[in-house]
Amino acid sequence: MRKSIRVKLGLSAGTLMALSSAIVATPAQAATAAPNCIDAAATIRDNFGVYDVAAHHNSPDQRISHNDMVAVAGGNYAANLRDAAGVFSNNQRLFDALDTAAKGGGPDNRISPEDVAAFIARGTCG
Structure with missing residues (x-):
């Protein structure tokens, strides 16, 4: 070749x-x-409040949507926050795995702190 x-x-x-x-x-x-998905999830856990309000400006609801992730990934945030958001916003499979980590079921576009903690505890990106 x-x-x-x-x-x-x-x-x-x-x-x-x-x-x-x-x-x-x-x-x-x-x-x-780029961070791996576990490191990215830890960054999100440690900065949950930033992600929570990224797309809907200062209206915290304890949920991160895909729009929140996209807003951080493309916004004026620290590089580590943008990179972590990019890991999930650019990969629907990983976003859905994060979204359903705590309770399973189908994705609902509402990532909770419990979803993030469960995803990290699982320790795998797959």
Whole structure:
């Protein structure tokens, strides 16, 4: 496959190797690039009040909606808060797992503090 890419792009083998090495992150780089879902959930737990009011400005209801997550992910918040929100707002499967962690059932777009705590206690992203 590399040969066909190299030929189509007109790159030398050395240039192709340099490019492919540059896009593969080391474990340390990957760890700092984005939080895993458990670390992201811990950030949300520790800052629940920020997420709670992100989309509906200072009207706390002890629930985080997808709109709240999107508002934090794309808003003027600290990078760690944006990154944690992005983990869930960009992955519906993970968002739904977080949403249903405490009581199961179907997702209701209302993540509670209990959902966050149960998700972290489970200790897995799957």
